[in-house]
Amino acid sequence: MKYKIIKINDFKSRLRLLLSNYEFWGVTEKVKVPTTGPKFSFERINDIENISWDYDFTILPPKKILFPPVQTLMKYRENEYIPPQKQYPELDKNIIIFGVHSYDIVALNILDICFLAENADPYYKQKRDKTILIGIEHKPNEYNFSKDMQTHQIEKGFDLFLYKINDDYIIAVGSEKGKIILDELEVKEEASIDQVFALNDKRYADAEAIPYKMKMTNHELPNILSNSENNKMWEEINEKCFSCGSCNLVCPTCYCFDVRDNPDIDLKTGFRKRYWDGCMLREFAIVAGGENFRPNARHRLMHRFFRKGWYLKEKLGGKLACVGCGRCSQTCKAEINILDCFNKLKEEYNATCRIS
Amino acid sequence: MQPAESVNYIPEQAEILDTKNFTENEKFFRIRLKSEKCLGHIPGQFVELSIPGIGEAPISLCSSPTEKDFFEVCIRKTGNVTNAIHKLKTGDTIGIRGPFGNGFPVERLTQKNIIIVGGGLGVVPLRSLINYISDNRLDYKNIYLLFGTKTPGSLLFYDEFVKKADKHTTYMNIVDYPDKGWTGRVGVITTLIPEVDINFREAYSVIVGPPIMYKFVIRELVSYGMPKEHIFLSLERRMKCGLGKCGHCQMHNLFTCQDGPVFDYAQLENIKGAI
Ligand SMILES: Cc1cc2nc3c(=O)[nH]c(=O)nc-3n(C[C@H](O)[C@H](O)[C@H](O)COP(=O)(O)OP(=O)(O)OC[C@H]3O[C@@H](n4cnc5c(N)ncnc54)[C@H](O)[C@@H]3O)c2cc1C
Ligand code: SF4
Ligand code: SF4
Ligand code: FES
Numbered sequence: 001m002k003y004k005i006i007k008i009n010d011f012k013s014r015l016r017l018l019l020s021n022y023e024f025w026g027v028t029e030k031v032k033v034p035t036t037g038p039k040f041s042f043e044r045i046n047d048i049e050n051i052s053w054d055y056d057f058t059i060l061p062p063k064k065i066l067f068p069p070v071q072t073l074m075k076y077r078e079n080e081y082i083p084p085q086k087q088y089p090e091l092d093k094n095i096i097i098f099g100v101h102s103y104d105i106v107a108l109n110i111l112d113i114c115f116l117a118e119n120a121d122p123y124y125k126q127k128r129d130k131t132i133l134i135g136i137e138h139k140p141n142e143y144n145f146s147k148d149m150q151t152h153q154i155e156k157g158f159d160l161f162l163y164k165i166n167d168d169y170i171i172a173v174g175s176e177k178g179k180i181i182l183d184e185l186e187v188k189e190e191a192s193i194d195q196v197f198a199l200n201d202k203r204y205a206d207a208e209a210i211p212y213k214m215k216m217t218n219h220e221l222p223n224i225l226s227n228s229e230n231n232k233m234w235e236e237i238n239e240k241c242f243s244c245g246s247c248n249l250v251c252p253t254c255y256c257f258d259v260r261d262n263p264d265i266d267l268k269t270g271f272r273k274r275y276w277d278g279c280m281l282r283e284f285a286i287v288a289g290g291e292n293f294r295p296n297a298r299h300r301l302m303h304r305f306f307r308k309g310w311y312l313k314e315k316l317g318g319k320l321a322c323v324g325c326g327r328c329s330q331t332c333k334a335e336i337n338i339l340d341c342f343n344k345l346k347e348e349y350n351a352t353c354r355i356s
Numbered sequence: 357m358q359p360a361e362s363v364n365y366i367p368e369q370a371e372i373l374d375t376k377n378f379t380e381n382e383k384f385f386r387i388r389l390k391s392e393k394c395l396g397h398i399p400g401q402f403v404e405l406s407i408p409g410i411g412e413a414p415i416s417l418c419s420s421p422t423e424k425d426f427f428e429v430c431i432r433k434t435g436n437v438t439n440a441i442h443k444l445k446t447g448d449t450i451g452i453r454g455p456f457g458n459g460f461p462v463e464r465l466t467q468k469n470i471i472i473v474g475g476g477l478g479v480v481p482l483r484s485l486i487n488y489i490s491d492n493r494l495d496y497k498n499i500y501l502l503f504g505t506k507t508p509g510s511l512l513f514y515d516e517f518v519k520k521a522d523k524h525t526t527y528m529n530i531v532d533y534p535d536k537g538w539t540g541r542v543g544v545i546t547t548l549i550p551e552v553d554i555n556f557r558e559a560y561s562v563i564v565g566p567p568i569m570y571k572f573v574i575r576e577l578v579s580y581g582m583p584k585e586h587i588f589l590s591l592e593r594r595m596k597c598g599l600g601k602c603g604h605c606q607m608h609n610l611f612t613c614q615d616g617p618v619f620d621y622a623q624l625e626n627i628k629g630a631i
Contacts (some may be wrong), residue, residue: 073365075406079449081366118614119599122364229628256603259596263409270409277596279603287594288434291567293607293629303606311609 001155001289002173003191003199004182011162011169015187016048018096021184022132025065026051027058041333042097051099056141061252062097063111066127069276073123073259077269085125095131096181101138103151103323105158107252108133110323113316114255132177135161140210143326148214151323153207163199168197213339215346217312222310227236228345229302233236237341238298241280241336247304247328247336248278248342253321256284279304357611361542364599366455367406367451373426378512381433382477383442386419387450388426395427395452398459399484400590400618404434404598405429406451413437414595414613417455418480420487430480430512456598457617459589460485461561463588469554471500473573475545475565479503479512481590482564490520500552503580504565526552545569549576556580563589574621587621591630 018024028050030041040055042062075082100108116126135158146152154161163170170191173179182188191199216224228234248254258277263270277284280300285293294300303349308322322338329337374386389395395403397417404412419428433439446449462485474482489496501521505511510532521527524532528548530541541548545565561582563573570589577587577608593605605612608627610619624630 079369079408079451080368081406081408081451083366092630119364119601121599162455184473238601255601257596257601258604259412259602261409261411267409272408272411274602277602277604284604285594287433287592288438289566291592299629306608307606311606314609 003169003185003196004173005168005189005195006171006187008164008167008169011185011187012048014187017185018181019048019353021093022096023093024096024139025062025100027055028052030059034115044306045098053079053087053099053136055099056138057101057144057330058104059327060250061107061325063107063252063255065095065097065201066108066131067111067115067124067255071123071274073272073274075269075271076261076278080274093130093198095127096134099135100135100158101146101325102135102143102154102161103138103146103149103325105133105135105154106151106284106319107323107325109157109320110253110312110316110321111255114253114312117315132159132181133157134159134178134181137206141157141326143330143337143339145213145324145326147207147210147324148212148325148339149218149320149322149326152210154204163203165195165199165202170195195343215343220310220346221320221342222313223311224342224345224349225306227349228349229290231345231348233341233344234302237301237334237336240336241297241301243280243282243297243300244333245278245281245330246333247338248280249276250327250331251308252325254278272323279307287313303337305338308338309342365453365597367404367412367453370452372446372448372450374446375444377400377453379510380429382430382510382512383433384428384430385441385444385450386426386428387452390449391555394424395421395455397421397427397455397484399462400460400481401455401457402481402598402617403427403429403452403454403456403519404595405431405591407437407440408451410440411437412451412453412596414598416457416484416590418483420484420491422488422491430477430483431440432477446559454555454598456571456613458615460590460618462488465489465560466495466561469498469500469559470496471502471549471552471554471559471561471577473545473565473569474501474503475507475508475569476505477512478564478566478569481514483516484564485562486517488616490525493522497524498554499525500554501525501527502545502548502552503527504531504548504569506532507531508535509610532559544572546572546576547626549573549580556582560586561588563587563600567592574631578621584622585620588618589621589624589631591619591624592617592618 006047024045025042026045027040027045029038031039039057072084158174161172255275256277259274261272312321370387402414402416405415407411412564415429417623418430433442484548534542591612595605595613596602598613600614607630
């Protein structure tokens with residue numbers, strides 16, 4: 001890995017150069033909530049002043065940029081199906097997603113596998129190939145357990161990653177695409193070996209200061225979950241859950257979708273689009289004849305939690321799909337907290353192991 | 357500029373060559389791609405049929421791939437897309453994506469005795485296998501066709517199967533509710549299994565039917581000594597893409613549309629809710 005260094009103020013003023021040449025997304029204050037502080041969101045940035053450099057987390061993860069909530073798959077005219085000529089207005093511009101936290105970068109790396117490893121999804125690929133990810137550091141909020149899921153600090157998966165040391169940014173260059181951006185910004189100075197070692201010491205100290213929240217390592221999670229089938233906790237959260245699907249929407253590694261046709265008024269032409277869908281919604285697994293393979297919230301919660309902490313492990317080359325962002329826990333009106341659930345299952349697992 | 361592989365989601369146009377009303381709710385279609393390309397499927401695979409403005413539905417292929425000039429499907433009316441397909445006539449156009457899924461293990465079944473069990477509409481995907489076997493008859497040993505339906509009237513492809521039967525093919529059927537003219541068996545499909553006189557340990561089975569049927573048929577086959585790895589079944593799940601993306605068909609780590617729809621029982625045994 002190569003590291004460059006630049007004064008923070010210089011970097012901020014040069015960043016402006018990128019706004020007109022790229023489709024530039026950054027984090028900005030979306031709503032001010034007096035009691036809990038502002039809420040943040042990834043938005044198109046037209047003015048560097050609007051960027052929030054120090055945010056706790058965004059309401060929706062950056063998946064919404066590469067896999068939008070509604071996306072046109074094709075136009076149809078009578079019996080003809082026409083692929084979209086343009087997926088989004090500035091097709092020729094590359095996309096920069098700026099200020100992404102490490103757990104969200106890992107989540108995008110996971111979506112890359114899901115969408116691209118087999119049967120590459122052309123719509124995702126088209127955007128992803130043009131995307132440059134620039135990461136920044138974060139401090140986990142009360143819901144976030146990225147340290148436990150080993151997504152709190154990362155060494156790959158980004159194009160650039162910004163670390164703040166006093167008045168400087170030390171910038172890790174993760175790819176050729178990232179290097180080109182730094183060339184455009186004329187960030188030339190290499191960080192010295194002492195500076196990089198000092199950075200590593202600081203990163204180590206930062207990580208040490210964060211407590212573990214999970215009562216096991218992430219490696220143990222699949223085994224705990226696969227032994228939890230008869231645990232009474234599922235019954236407890238079954239009672240609470242509204243099956244509203246909010247946890248699916250905010251999760252950076254939920255990517256299920258529905259496909260629906262939208263006829264124009266002439267009924268001859270229209271668009272086939274895909275929409276974010278959620279496995280927590282009641283009708284998600286119903287088939288013809290009305291059979292529902294996950295009829296109760298309990299079955300759906302198990303499916304979702306197991307998908308996050310167990311089922312996708314093989315597909316993801318040993319990683320788990322949950323990156324510990326905590327968004328689902330924060331958003332849940334029923335106060336179902338995924339971390340608490342994992343911990344409860346671990347406790348009960350220990351208890352039963354002691355008996356037998 | 358458009359993504360080259362967008363063909364993944366974009367249906368191809370096909371022409372309906374012929375239709376037949378089997379029952380009030382089940383209609384049969386013979387279809388050919390307008391490009392005149394051969395679909396090139398394996399028995400047990402399915403396609404996504406598309407009606408512009410309505411949507412898509414996953415539908416099993418019911419013809420054998422040995423028929424290269426066309427393929428056939430049989431569709432039960434259950435909702436928007438299937439109702440719209442029923443309105444189509446000879447000469448009309450329909451959209452096709454696929455074939456998708458793994459299909460029946462035709463290679464593993466060669467030179468084996470095979471018990472084929474179909475319940476209700478399950479006979480539709482099984483027809484592609486049965487016709488394939490009959491077109492390659494010397495590659496397979498004794499075939500036992502066991503079919504169960506609610507009423508005699510809902511027994512599909514009866515004449516065709518009987519016509520094809522040879523000395524080494526046994527055809528048995530059973531209904532829940534007999535009508536006046538019915539002289540055949542009445543009862544549940546599992547009662548046909550004891551009538552099959554072969555070494556179950558070496559035999560194979562392929563089962564397609566409503567979810568409720570699987571449990572009982574499997575239990576019976578296993579009790580006669582058939583290994584779980586020899587019992588194949590095709591599962592139905594909600595499907596929106598056929599490509600392992602939309603998530604609707606996922607059970608545990610398996611995507612029914614890609615890893616299935618055909619699984620052996622050993623794969624599914626420990627997956628809660630699979631059958
Ligand atoms: C692998 C596979 C093979 C199939 N083969 C056949 C076949 O050969 N012949 C046949 O008649 N039917 C077959 N089906 C069932 C058929 O796909 C559904 O009946 C059809 O999708 C219903 O769509 P609809 O728009 O007509 O109904 P809708 O109006 O959408 O709804 C009617 C009912 O069907 C359910 N449903 C909706 N979409 C799907 C979906 N994509 N998959 C499953 N269920 C759904 C709904 O939840 C509802 O209960 C197969 C299904 C699968 C998964
Ligand atoms: S867990 Fe919470 S957010 Fe998710 S569906 Fe249930 S009530 Fe909604
Ligand atoms: S399951 Fe919850 S904590 Fe885990 S990645 Fe998804 S939203 Fe974040
Ligand atoms: S049908 Fe979409 S993942 Fe299987």
